[in-house]
Amino acid sequence: xxxxxxxxxxxxxxxxxxxxxxxxxxxxxxxxxxxxxxxxxxxxxxxxxxxxxxxxxxxxxxxxxxxxxxxxxxxxxxxxxxxxxxxxxxxxxxxxxxxxxxxxxxxxxxxxxxxxxxxxxxxxxxxxxxxxxxxxxxxxxxxxxxxxxxxxxxxxxxxxxxxxxxxxxxxxxxxxxxxxxxxxxxxxxxxxxxxxxxxxxx
Amino acid sequence: xxxxxxxxxxxxxxxxxxxxxxxxxxxxxxxxxxxxxxxxxxxxxxxxxxxxxxxxxxxxxxxxxxxxxxxxxxxxxxxxxxxxxxxxxxxxxxxxxxxxxxxxxxxxxxxxxxxxxxxxxxxxxxxxxxxxxxxxxxxxxxxxxxxxxxxxxxxxxxxxxxxxxxxxxxxxxxxxxxxxxxxxxxxxxxxxxxxxxxxxxxxxxxxxxxxxxxxxxxxxxxxxxxxxxxxxxxxxxxxxxxxxxxxxxxxxxxxxxxxxxxxxxxxxxxxxxxxxxxxxxxxxxxxxxxxxxxxxxxxxxxxxxxxxxxxxxxxxxxxxxxxxxxxxxxxxxxxxx
Numbered sequence: 001x002x003x004x005x006x007x008x009x010x011x012x013x014x015x016x017x018x019x020x021x022x023x024x025x026x027x028x029x030x031x032x033x034x035x036x037x038x039x040x041x042x043x044x045x046x047x048x049x050x051x052x053x054x055x056x057x058x059x060x061x062x063x064x065x066x067x068x069x070x071x072x073x074x075x076x077x078x079x080x081x082x083x084x085x086x087x088x089x090x091x092x093x094x095x096x097x098x099x100x101x102x103x104x105x106x107x108x109x110x111x112x113x114x115x116x117x118x119x120x121x122x123x124x125x126x127x128x129x130x131x132x133x134x135x136x137x138x139x140x141x142x143x144x145x146x147x148x149x150x151x152x153x154x155x156x157x158x159x160x161x162x163x164x165x166x167x168x169x170x171x172x173x174x175x176x177x178x179x180x181x182x183x184x185x186x187x188x189x190x191x192x193x194x195x196x197x198x199x200x201x202x
Numbered sequence: 203x204x205x206x207x208x209x210x211x212x213x214x215x216x217x218x219x220x221x222x223x224x225x226x227x228x229x230x231x232x233x234x235x236x237x238x239x240x241x242x243x244x245x246x247x248x249x250x251x252x253x254x255x256x257x258x259x260x261x262x263x264x265x266x267x268x269x270x271x272x273x274x275x276x277x278x279x280x281x282x283x284x285x286x287x288x289x290x291x292x293x294x295x296x297x298x299x300x301x302x303x304x305x306x307x308x309x310x311x312x313x314x315x316x317x318x319x320x321x322x323x324x325x326x327x328x329x330x331x332x333x334x335x336x337x338x339x340x341x342x343x344x345x346x347x348x349x350x351x352x353x354x355x356x357x358x359x360x361x362x363x364x365x366x367x368x369x370x371x372x373x374x375x376x377x378x379x380x381x382x383x384x385x386x387x388x389x390x391x392x393x394x395x396x397x398x399x400x401x402x403x404x405x406x407x408x409x410x411x412x413x414x415x416x417x418x419x420x421x422x423x424x425x426x427x428x429x430x431x432x433x434x435x436x437x438x439x440x441x442x443x444x445x446x447x448x449x450x451x452x453x454x455x456x457x458x459x460x461x462x463x464x465x466x467x468x469x470x471x472x473x474x475x476x477x478x479x480x481x482x483x484x485x486x487x488x489x490x491x492x493x494x495x496x497x498x499x500x501x502x503x504x505x506x507x508x509x510x511x512x513x514x515x516x517x518x519x520x521x522x523x524x525x526x527x528x529x530x531x532x533x534x535x536x537x538x539x
Contacts, residue, residue, distance in 0.1 A: 007392075007394060010366075011215065011394050011397075011398065014398050015398075015401070018398075018401060018402065018405055022405050022408075022409045023409070025409075026409065026412065026413055026416070026417075028416065028417065053270045056269045056270045056271050057270045057271065057272070057280070058340075058362055059336070059339070059340040059343070059355075059358040059359065059362060060358075060359055060362060061355055062405070062409070064352065064405075064406045064407075064409045064410045064413065065409075065410065065413040065417075066351075066352045066410060066509075066512070067410075067414070067440065067444060067472075068410075068413040068414055068417055068418060069414060069417060069418025069433060069434040069435055069440060070418045070420075070434055071434050071439075071440050071443035071444055071447070072443065072447050072449075073443065075447065075448045075449045077449070096449065098448070100448040100454060101454065101456070102454070103453075103454065103457060104453065104454065105452065105453055106450070106451065106452050106453070106508045107452075107508065108241065108242075108245075108508070109508065110242070110351065110450070110508050110509060110510040111242055111243075111246060111250075111346070111349035111510070112246075112349075113449055113450060113508075114348060114349045114350065114351060115256060115257070115348045115349050117449060118348060119348050134263065135260060135261050135262065135263030135264075135265075136261055136263070137261075138258045138260055138261035139256075139257065139258075139261050139348060142254065142255065142256050142257070142258050142261075143256065145254055146249075146254075146256055149254075172448060174443065174446040174447070174448065175446065177439060177442055177462050181446075181454075181455050181456035181459055182456055184448070
């Protein structure tokens with residue numbers, strides 16, 4: 001009997017959790033603006049906090065928004081511009097940055113893409129973490145060292161020494177539906193930040 | 203008011219069920235988690251979690267503690283009892299955190315995770331191995347937080363609810379051992395964990411559909427009609443843009459140029475499928491066709507885009523909706539193979 005009651009409560013809690021967490025995790029700002037002026041907002045907020053904690057502790061985060069609109073019209077890839085002690089320069093492209101007009105077959109590399117897409121090329125995040133000196137900044141520093149390591153692995157006998165790394169964002173626009181499928185346009189790469197070869201931001 | 207709907211609802215939650223669909227889900231999910239982790243985490247372990255890896259442990263900061271997450275790779279923080287035994291400023295927690303920076307320690311935990319997943323898949327000490335598989339899945343995903351996607355979230359949730367089910371009651375090493383010892387094996391198991399899993403999948407589709415129609419309207423639209431006309435799913439260009447996305451498309455669009463008319467049909471079909479799933483799955487006559495359509499939908503995503511193991515994980519969940527006889531047939535075929 002006691003076990004049945006526990007199961008009943010567990011099921012009820014999970015149903016409440018799923019019913020609340022799914023709309024909440026859609027994360028609509030318009031809804032939040034509207035709801036925050038309602039009398040029931042404090043109660044809703046408390047339910048939000050309780051269900052959020054349960055979700056994060058048990059790994060039950062919702063928020064199903066894969067391929068939600070607007071779909072991307074462009075792609076950004078990180079590009080590391082290495083500067084050497086003799087005044088010369090070279091670039092290291094992301095392993096996920098396949099020339100869009102080459103005949104590639106992409107298999108794997110999606111975790112690398114997530115890291116680069118959501119963090120490395122995200123200027124707003126970089127600026128915020130740099131301003132607050134947040135621990136997340138270590139991701140950019142590690143990425144810079146990774147780029148230097150990749151260059152060194154590709155050029156083991158090159159005597160040049162890297163003295164600075166300019167982390168850039170390469171940006172390409174996809175062709176519109178009425179344009180030829182090869183019509184990708186690329187803007188000048190934008191600077192994300194300048195780093196020492198050991199990853200420290202300058 | 204008739205009591206029949208209430209009785210049916212009660213039966214839905216309480217009437218014991220054949221364990222075959224749950225067993226099929228356990229096996230398919232176990233295999234998928236194993237392959238996903240091996241190719242997506244194991245293959246990159248040194249690159250991401252090694253010395254000077256792409257995701258340094260220190261980058262986690264206080265985020266897991268602040269948000270109630272736990273990560274067994276860096277310490278006992280966030281785990282009830284364990285956290286009390288080993289306070290964050292104690293020697294054990296400090297040593298644990300230092301070990302979390304070492305590749306060999308992460309590799310050992312990865313091996314334990316894979317062993318637990320395989321144990322769960324074959325149904326050996328099913329509940330214990332499922333708890334371990336879930337706890338280590340959460341830990342690795344917390345540790346690699348900038349690199350997760352929807353597929354990771356879905357298998358983590360699947361593992362969590364499997365803990366409460368009798369998923370090892372059939373088609374498992376546990377059931378075989380019980381039979382060998384002359385102990386009875388349950389022919390029917392409590393349904394509620396499977397119902398929670400089914401409801402979870404229904405909500406995944408429903409809210410994916412809602413997110414597609416509720417958001418993404420251009421802010422500079424001149425009128426409601428203009429906003430709808432320029433919305434990727436209403437005007438049917440969503441699939442076109444997805445196939446052109448040079449960060450995740452499997453091959454360049456020009457090598458497999460799907461006509462715009464087909465892209466439009468596929469975009470609209472996606473909305474119909476996702477928003478219709480919760481209702482069409484309820485009806486026995488539409489359910490098989492819906493599931494077949496869903497398999498085609500996810501195979502299409504798998505062939506057209508590189509989004510990790512999202513599609514295979516989604517397809518595992520379909521096992522929860524097949525008839526017990528169908529699940530048994532699939533399991534018998536798997537066993538013969």
